[in-house]
Amino acid sequence: MTLTPLLEALERLDEAHIQMLDLAVTKKQAIKENKVEELIKILNKESKLSKLIEQLEEERAQAAYIFLQGVGIRSNLNLNLNELSRLVFDLKDKQKLLDIQKRLSGTLQELKEANMLNQQLLQQALSYIEFSIESMSYYSETEATYHHPAGKTVGVQRSGLFDSRA
Template sequence: MTLTTLLEALERLDEAHLQMLELAAVKKDAIKTNQVDHLIQLLNKESKHMKLIEQLEDERMQAAYAFLQGVGIRSNLNLNLTELSRLVFDPEEKQQLLHMQRKLSGTLQRLQEANTLNQQLLEQALSYIDFSIESMSYYSETEATYHHPAGKTAGVQRSGLFDSRA
C-alpha cells in the first residue's frame, strides 16, 4: 500500500485543526467584547469540530495500520509519524510525510497557544467579575444606606473600599 492514503488523512486532519484555529480567533474576539451568546455558539461549533477531528484521527490510525501491513508489519503498533517515516524507503514519499508532520505540528502548536490565550482571557474576565461583585457587596446593608449623623453609634468607621490599616 502506498503512503497516499495516510498523507490524505493527515492533510484533512490539518485542515480541521486550521478550522479550529479560526474558531479560536473568533472566540478570542467574543471573549474580549463580552458576547456571551456568540461565545456559546462558538463552543457548540467547536464541539462539532472536535467530533470531526476524532473521526479523522481514527481514519489516520487506520491508514497508518494499512501502511504498516503494506510494508509487512502485521502488528497494530501505534507509531508516531517520525517512527513511520523510518519505514518509508522512497525519498520523495519520506519527504512528503515529514513535511506533513511539520505542517500538522505547527498548526497544533498555534492552536495550543490560541487556546492558552483564550483560557487566560476567560480567567481574567472571571477575576474581574469576582472583584466587581466583591467590591459591590463589601458594605453591609446598613452601611450602604443613609443615616442621620446624629443617630450614628460609635463604632468602626470605614472611609473607603479598602482597609488602609492592612
C-alpha cells in the same frame, strides 16, 4: 503498500485543526469584546469540530495500521510520523509525509498557543468579575437597610465607595 490514504487523512486533520485555529482567533475577539452569545456559538462549533477531529484521528490510525500491514508489520504499533517515515522507502512519499507532519505540527503549536492565550483572557475576565462582585458586596447588611436618621449615632464612620461630602 500505498501511503495515499494516510497522507489524505493527515491533510484532512491539518485542515480541521486550521479551522479550529480560526475559531480560536474569533473566540479571542469575542472574549475581548464580551460577546457572550457569540462565544457560545463558537463553543458549539468547536465541539462539532472536535468530534470531526476524533473521527479523522481514527481514520489516520486505521490508515497507518493498513500501511504497517503493507510493509509486513503485523502488530498494531502506535508509531509517530517520524517513526513511520523510516518505513517509507519512496523518497517522494517520505518527503510528503515529513512535509505534512511539519505543517500539522506547526498548526497544532499555533492552536496550543491561541488556546493558552484565550484561557488567560478568560481567567482575567473571571478575576475582574470576582473583584467587582466582592467590591460591590463590601457593605454589611446593616448599612444596606434603612435606619431612621434620629436613631443614628453621631460618630458613625462611612465605608462607602464615594464620599458625598467631597
